[in-house]
Amino acid sequence: MSSPVTYEVTNGVAWLTIDRPDARNALSKAVREGLFDGVHRFNADDEAKVLVLTGAGEKAFCAGGDLKEMNDVALQVPPPDFLPQLGRNIEVPKPTIAAVNGIAYGGGFLLAQQCDLVVAADHARFAVSEVRIGRGSPWAAPLSWLVPPRVAMEILLTGDPISAARAQAYGLVNDVVPLADLRGRTQQLAERIAANAPLSVLAAKRTAYLSASHTRADAYDVAEQIWEPVYLSKDAQEGPLSFREKRAPVWQGI
Numbered sequence: 001m002s003s004p005v006t007y008e009v010t011n012g013v014a015w016l017t018i019d020r021p022d023a024r025n026a027l028s029k030a031v032r033e034g035l036f037d038g039v040h041r042f043n044a045d046d047e048a049k050v051l052v053l054t055g056a057g058e059k060a061f062c063a064g065g066d067l068k069e070m071n072d073v074a075l076q077v078p079p080p081d082f083l084p085q086l087g088r089n090i091e092v093p094k095p096t097i098a099a100v101n102g103i104a105y106g107g108g109f110l111l112a113q114q115c116d117l118v119v120a121a122d123h124a125r126f127a128v129s130e131v132r133i134g135r136g137s138p139w140a141a142p143l144s145w146l147v148p149p150r151v152a153m154e155i156l157l158t159g160d161p162i163s164a165a166r167a168q169a170y171g172l173v174n175d176v177v178p179l180a181d182l183r184g185r186t187q188q189l190a191e192r193i194a195a196n197a198p199l200s201v202l203a204a205k206r207t208a209y210l211s212a213s214h215t216r217a218d219a220y221d222v223a224e225q226i227w228e229p230v231y232l233s234k235d236a237q238e239g240p241l242s243f244r245e246k247r248a249p250v251w252q253g254i
Contacts, residue, residue, distance in 0.1 A: 001107045002019070002029045002032055003013050003019070003030075004016065004019055004020045004028065004030050004034055005018055005019060005020065005030075005031055005034025005035055005038055006019050007038045007041055009045065009047055010046060010187065011187070011191055011194070012049040012050065012190075012191065012194040012201050013049070013050050013051075013052060013187055013190040013194060014038070014040040014041075014042045014045060014048035014050070014051045014052065015052050015054065015193060016035065016042065016051060016052065016053050016054070017053075017054050017055065017056055018031055018034075018035070018054070018055045018056065018061075018062055019055075020056070020058040021055070021057030021059070021060065024060035024062075024063035024102075024103065025055040025056065025057070025060045025061065025062045025063060025108070026062070026063050026064065026065065027062065027064060027065050027083055027107045027108075029051060032082065032083040032084075035053075035080075035083060035084050036083075036084050037088070038167075039051070039086070039090055039092060040083050040090075041094070042094070043091075043092060043093070043094070045080025047089075047208045049094060049095075049190075049193070049194035049198065049201075050094060050095045050096070050097060050191075050193050050194050051081070051092065051094065051095070051096045051097070052096075052097045052098075052099050052150075052186055052187075052190055052192040053096065053097070053099070053111060053112075053115060054098070054099035054100070054101055054182075054183075054186075055099050055100075055102065056100065057101070057102065058102060058179060059100040059102045059103065060101075060103045060108070061098070061099075061100040061101050061102050061104040061108050061111075061112065061138045062101060062103075062104060062105075062106050062108030062111055063103055063106070063108055064105045064107040064108050064109070064129065065106055065107050065135075068142070075140065075221060079122045082243050083107060083109075083110070083111075085110065085114050085139055086115060086239060087113040087114055087209070088139075090115070091116060093202050093206075094115070094201075094202065094204070094205075095116050095190075095193050095201060095205055096114075096115040096116045096117070096177065097115055097116065097118070097119060097186055097189065097190055098111065098112040098115035098117070098118045098119070099119050099120075099182055099183065099186040100112055100119070100120040100121065100126075100164070100173075100197075101121050101124065101179065102116060102123065102124055102127075103124065103125045103127075103161070104122065104124065104125070104126050104127075105125075105126075105127045105128075105129045105161070106127070106130060106135075106137075109126055109127060109129075109140075110137075110139045110140075112144065113139075113140070113142065113143065113172075114139075116173055117189070118167075118171070118175075118188045119174065119175045119176075119177065119182065119185055119189065120164040120167065120168070120173045120175070120176050120177075120182075120190050121164065121176075121177065121178065121179040122164055122165070122176050122177065122178055122179070123164070123179060124163075124164040124167075124176075125161040125162065125163060125164070125229075126155075126161065126164075126167050126172065126173075127155070127159060127160065127161040127162065128140055128143075128150055128155050128156050128159065129161075130159070131156070131157065131158070131159045132159040137156065140152075140156060142151075142212065143155065143156070145173055145212050146171065147170040147172050149172055150168070151170050155212045157222045158216060164176045174189075175189070178234070181237045189195060190243050196251075197230075197236075197238075197239060197249070197251050198213050198235070198251055198253040199229070199230045199233050199235055199253060199254075200230055200235070203226045203227050203230050206226050207223050207226060208226070210222055210223060212227075217227075233254060234252055234254050235249075235251050235253065235254070238250060238251065238252070
């Protein structure tokens with residue numbers, strides 16, 4: 001039996017794909033385990049600089065939990081490791097992008113929310129639909145940091161889907177493209193990131209999240225600590241040298 005989650009690397013970009021289109025890429029136990037395995041594989045893969053998470057097919061990125069399976073096991077409170085929540089129950093130092101190819105509801109919204117960047121097909125829809133089925137969304141706690149609080153409130157209280165265009169206007173999505181262009185545009189974005197100095201990219205990602213958990217003054221202090229090893233690295237000398245010699249930089253990550 002083929003895996004419901006696939007992993008492939010193209011030019012330094014790892015594509016982790018939920019391959020269960022007939023079930024709208026719902027989060028069955030096998031899918032959840034496959035996502036954990038894929039993220040661990042990416043973390044250990046020195047050739048992969050950026051992770052892209054997406055779904056197979058044209059209708060769904062991920063429709064959320066597998067409700068039939070959840071009913072069969074009478075799932076109550078999901079355990080902390082129920083599915084990978086990037087940055088919460090599994091650390092991913094390298095950048096991540098969600099390529100949202102269709103609906104992202106419930107747990108699918110979670111997966112997109114936890115990625116660093118989001119590129120969406122123009123027909124994609126986003127919803128925290130738990131209020132409509134009597135379930136919970138504690139994982140949505142960061143939502144009011146990503147979008148204005150009143151927008152987060154509307155999303156959480158109504159369960160209504162929002163379009164890709166609205167999601168971009170709120171700041172939840174970086175770019176909206178036709179479905180036919182989704183993979184190419186996302187690959188281009190990922191390759192631009194992967195071409196940059198690796199230590200600087202890792203530090204930039206850490207810096208971007210400081211304001212979510214630190215005061216402004218503390219964020220500056222922690223940022224100085226994060227960036228000092230970058231300034232002291234060989235790559236920090238390679239950048240100006242390559243500019244002076246009019247050539248592309250050769251990053252070593254040291």
